[in-house]
Amino acid sequence: MAQGIPDEALMNTALIKHLADVAKDAALLQGVLMRIPEKPNSSELVTYAPFTLFPTPVPKAVFLQALALQTHYNTLVDKISQDPDFLQEALASTIAVDDFTARLFRIHQQILKEGRCQSIMLGINRSDYMLDQREDGSSSLKQIEINTFAASFGGLSSHTPDVHRHILKVAGWQEKSQCIPDNSPAAGQARAVAKAWELYGSKRAVVMFLVEESQRNIFDQRFIENELWKRDIPTVRKRFDDVYKRGSLDQDKRLFVDGQEVAVVYYRNGYMPENYISGETWDTRLLMERSLAVKCPDISTHLAGTKKVQQVLARPGVLEKFFPNQPEVVEQIRATFAGLYSLDMGPEGDKTVEMALAAPDQFVLKPQREGGGNNIYGSEICQVLEGVKESTERTAYILMDKIHPAPAQNYLLRQDAPLEITNCLSELGAFGVYVRTSLFISAEAVAK
Amino acid sequence: MAQGIPDEALMNTALIKHLADVAKDAALLQGVLMRIPEKPNSSELVTYAPFTLFPTPVPKAVFLQALALQTHYNTLVDKISQDPDFLQEALASTIAVDDFTARLFRIHQQILKEGRCQSIMLGINRSDYMLDQREDGSSSLKQIEINTFAASFGGLSSHTPDVHRHILKVAGWQEKSQCIPDNSPAAGQARAVAKAWELYGSKRAVVMFLVEESQRNIFDQRFIENELWKRDIPTVRKRFDDVYKRGSLDQDKRLFVDGQEVAVVYYRNGYMPENYISGETWDTRLLMERSLAVKCPDISTHLAGTKKVQQVLARPGVLEKFFPNQPEVVEQIRATFAGLYSLDMGPEGDKTVEMALAAPDQFVLKPQREGGGNNIYGSEICQVLEGVKESTERTAYILMDKIHPAPAQNYLLRQDAPLEITNCLSELGAFGVYVRTSLFISAEAVAK
Numbered sequence: 001m002a003q004g005i006p007d008e009a010l011m012n013t014a015l016i017k018h019l020a021d022v023a024k025d026a027a028l029l030q031g032v033l034m035r036i037p038e039k040p041n042s043s044e045l046v047t048y049a050p051f052t053l054f055p056t057p058v059p060k061a062v063f064l065q066a067l068a069l070q071t072h073y074n075t076l077v078d079k080i081s082q083d084p085d086f087l088q089e090a091l092a093s094t095i096a097v098d099d100f101t102a103r104l105f106r107i108h109q110q111i112l113k114e115g116r117c118q119s120i121m122l123g124i125n126r127s128d129y130m131l132d133q134r135e136d137g138s139s140s141l142k143q144i145e146i147n148t149f150a151a152s153f154g155g156l157s158s159h160t161p162d163v164h165r166h167i168l169k170v171a172g173w174q175e176k177s178q179c180i181p182d183n184s185p186a187a188g189q190a191r192a193v194a195k196a197w198e199l200y201g202s203k204r205a206v207v208m209f210l211v212e213e214s215q216r217n218i219f220d221q222r223f224i225e226n227e228l229w230k231r232d233i234p235t236v237r238k239r240f241d242d243v244y245k246r247g248s249l250d251q252d253k254r255l256f257v258d259g260q261e262v263a264v265v266y267y268r269n270g271y272m273p274e275n276y277i278s279g280e281t282w283d284t285r286l287l288m289e290r291s292l293a294v295k296c297p298d299i300s301t302h303l304a305g306t307k308k309v310q311q312v313l314a315r316p317g318v319l320e321k322f323f324p325n326q327p328e329v330v331e332q333i334r335a336t337f338a339g340l341y342s343l344d345m346g347p348e349g350d351k352t353v354e355m356a357l358a359a360p361d362q363f364v365l366k367p368q369r370e371g372g373g374n375n376i377y378g379s380e381i382c383q384v385l386e387g388v389k390e391s392t393e394r395t396a397y398i399l400m401d402k403i404h405p406a407p408a409q410n411y412l413l414r415q416d417a418p419l420e421i422t423n424c425l426s427e428l429g430a431f432g433v434y435v436r437t438s439l440f441i442s443a444e445a446v447a448k
Numbered sequence: 449m450a451q452g453i454p455d456e457a458l459m460n461t462a463l464i465k466h467l468a469d470v471a472k473d474a475a476l477l478q479g480v481l482m483r484i485p486e487k488p489n490s491s492e493l494v495t496y497a498p499f500t501l502f503p504t505p506v507p508k509a510v511f512l513q514a515l516a517l518q519t520h521y522n523t524l525v526d527k528i529s530q531d532p533d534f535l536q537e538a539l540a541s542t543i544a545v546d547d548f549t550a551r552l553f554r555i556h557q558q559i560l561k562e563g564r565c566q567s568i569m570l571g572i573n574r575s576d577y578m579l580d581q582r583e584d585g586s587s588s589l590k591q592i593e594i595n596t597f598a599a600s601f602g603g604l605s606s607h608t609p610d611v612h613r614h615i616l617k618v619a620g621w622q623e624k625s626q627c628i629p630d631n632s633p634a635a636g637q638a639r640a641v642a643k644a645w646e647l648y649g650s651k652r653a654v655v656m657f658l659v660e661e662s663q664r665n666i667f668d669q670r671f672i673e674n675e676l677w678k679r680d681i682p683t684v685r686k687r688f689d690d691v692y693k694r695g696s697l698d699q700d701k702r703l704f705v706d707g708q709e710v711a712v713v714y715y716r717n718g719y720m721p722e723n724y725i726s727g728e729t730w731d732t733r734l735l736m737e738r739s740l741a742v743k744c745p746d747i748s749t750h751l752a753g754t755k756k757v758q759q760v761l762a763r764p765g766v767l768e769k770f771f772p773n774q775p776e777v778v779e780q781i782r783a784t785f786a787g788l789y790s791l792d793m794g795p796e797g798d799k800t801v802e803m804a805l806a807a808p809d810q811f812v813l814k815p816q817r818e819g820g821g822n823n824i825y826g827s828e829i830c831q832v833l834e835g836v837k838e839s840t841e842r843t844a845y846i847l848m849d850k851i852h853p854a855p856a857q858n859y860l861l862r863q864d865a866p867l868e869i870t871n872c873l874s875e876l877g878a879f880g881v882y883v884r885t886s887l888f889i890s891a892e893a894v895a896k
Binding site: 021024025026028029030031033036043044045046047048166169170174218219222223226229232234415416 | 469472473474476477478479481484491492493494495496614617618622666667670671674677680682863864
């Protein structure tokens with residue numbers, strides 16, 4: 001969208017109420033759905049997934065920049081995942097204090113020791129940005145984080161453009177409606193999964209979605225499943241427990257679950273410590289990692305997406321190591337880094353502590369864990385840092401410059417929530433997918 | 449579908465449970481939705497509209513027959529609607545005892561007296577059939593009724609083919625999946641509404657959906673609204689009360705509601721006595737009928753769809769009157785008539801009473817009212833007829849041969865209902881749309 005929504009419309013209560021009613025029904029009809037919190041594993045009652053009444057304007061140049069960057073970010077993630085020495089060095093301090101990262105790293109090491117039996121790897125990444133406001137009024141793309149594991153909302157967001165186009169049309173803003181670009185991450189993700197399945201090379205084998213215990217966001221995944229079924233690729237949904245109880249490897253390390261061979265394990269669960277409820281869950285993760293199934297992502301790519309790696313990449317010279325002869329790529333990636341600071345023990349980390357305590361409002365303190373909602377701001381940064389600053393516990397965090405996006409007025413539509421105008425800070429997420437395979441495997445697949 | 453579902457699959461509880469879960473999510477994602485009974489005017493919580501897990505097989509010849517017939521049925525309905533003498537004669541006995549039909553008829557007469565100011569008429573009809581089993585095992589198409597007013601489920605049923613294709617694919621029946629034809633009544637209906645709107649000839653004028661107080665089935669209508677918006681045709685949803693309070697005709701009889709000129713009144717409410725809660729509702733219906741807006745349908749076409757007219761059409765020589773030189777059309781239409789019998793006072797009606805009391809299981813007693821669920825069967829026919837047989841009250845009913853479709857085993861999916869195998873009796877509904885306009889109006893529209 002070239003321009004925002006006129007103030008007089010934003011303040012027209014009757015219009016907004018009408019548009020919200022139309023928007024909710026449009027979202028429901030487009031499949032922008034969620035199960036309800038009370039019954040996350042039932043589809044008897046559903047609601048619309050939370051969304052904004054109006055689309056958020058993004059300058060075209062910035063939007064195209066995010067898309068162009070994604071190829072470089074995919075390359076970067078892939079290179080990191082194949083550099084065990086870098087991962088070990090980057091994560092050493094985190095592993096020492098963060099049990100979750102440590103356990104993931106142990107699996108990574110065991111796989112390296114045994115030797116990877118599957119060189120095909122499927123990456124589905126989403127790089128999230130905010131638009132930092134410069135003093136001259138322009139905005140620059142700053143990365144918040146990159147998700148290399150279970151990046152979600154590709155399904156639902158494939159259908160929000162039509163909802164927003166409809167709303168703008170009903171509101172009478174035909175031209176604005178035409179400014180909304182198409183979005184089809186679900187189709188793109190399915191294409192990548194299909195490629196991995198095809199390269200695996202068994203028509204009977206299935207794509208296994210490794211899903212959560214509580215599946216409120218199932219519809220986001222169903223869109224990708226449906227795309228795969230359209231290509232005659234069978235999909236199944238299994239929990240860690242299903243795989244633990246009824247999964248096994250044969251002598252060729254082919255993974256079987258409930259009697260079906262698994263070509264691709266697509267993790268939509270396993271990114272938070274809470275997802276691993278017992279030693280058995282960890283054993284199950286290891287079983288899948290050791291298998292011949294293509295993993296999305298494999299354990300190394302999972303680790304490449306950690307916040308600690310993000311912080312290490314911001315150090316001088318590190319990006320150059322991964323793109324030795326491509327200064328322009330280094331420059332493009334680095335331009336999206338906010339200031340990122342280590343809290344490792346030693347003078348560099350001490351300086352970070354000092355800086356954060358002196359001006360906590362300028363920073364975000366990020367613990368090494370995924371899933372959103374864990375970041376620490378303002379005076380709470382001081383509280384946390386005062387508690388851990390003398391111990392190695394502090395290395396479980398990184399510090400990041402706070403980004404200052406321009407707030408945009410909008411209405412957040414969410415089940416049973418009052419209709420109130422809200423200052424919204426938006427993130428822009430760019431999806432990127434890739435299938436990596438050695439030339440040898442690739443040639444073999446072609447020969448089949 | 450050429451063949452039904454194998455018994456072993458129908459009895460496989462685990463498979464059926466899995467397929468039902470997949471089917472519900474597929475229906476939800478396709479927009480096959482309903483609001484919940486507890487909150488029929490809120491879209492905060494919705495469920496899937498009731499549907500069968502598997503599609504119902506229909507012989508291809510019978511299916512094509514229903515489609516081919518629809519053009520003739522449209523022609524027939526249209527001719528009846530323009531034949532005031534026929535309507536008056538056919539409905540005379542019903543009007544004498546049925547207050548609802550009488551009130552509709554009074555509006556019809558008043559419009560005739562004043563003279564119709566709008567000759568464009570939009571028809572959206574749905575003819576419903578059952579497949580009567582012959583003794584030789586073949587089946588013949590028998591009409592249950594024709595809906596000329598607020599025929600629904602064109603929106604939702606546009607999306608069930610994809611749901612059923614998906615289910616058959618997931619069940620492993622690729623070939624069966626490919627036998628399901630496309631279905632797009634919503635697009636067809638929208639095309640007809642768009643044509644009527646265009647002929648009305650005012651870009652600013654809206655299509656007004658005249659909707660119920662309780663709007664559980666809103667999504668069925670939203671599909672048509674969305675198709676219209678895609679063509680840049682504005683739609684609004686109004687209740688009788690909205691039109692009563694804020695609707696008026698200008699000196700040219702143009703209808704304005706909430707300040708907007710109405711090009712097309714698309715009735716989705718007004719087919720049951722219960723829809724007319726007061727004299728004001730009847731006044732509002734009259735206001736709309738008197739207006740220049742194109743009605744879908746107009747009052748005459750509404751009356752042409754009554755059960756009494758259906759019964760009169762089955763009398764010898766009546767179809768011939770409407771298709772004087774087309775014996776093959778008469779034959780095709782008549783072939784779909786079940787036995788239909790008058791209960792008017794006199795020897796013909798007396799014979800019908802006698803016949804019904806002697807073998808009630810062979811008939812259905814149908815009161816002159818719409819909306820489904822009002823038909824009377826078996827011993828209840830005797831109870832009702834014994835009560836009314838000596839009075840003119842009996843003329844509020846018609847008697848119809850009971851049709852004997854072959855039951856098909858299936859699973860009915862409905863919010864919170866247990867998953868049980870059920871003997872289902874299905875109807876096949878064929879939609880047909882048309883826009884009638886005099887040549888004069890048509891030429892004028894072209895000249896604009």
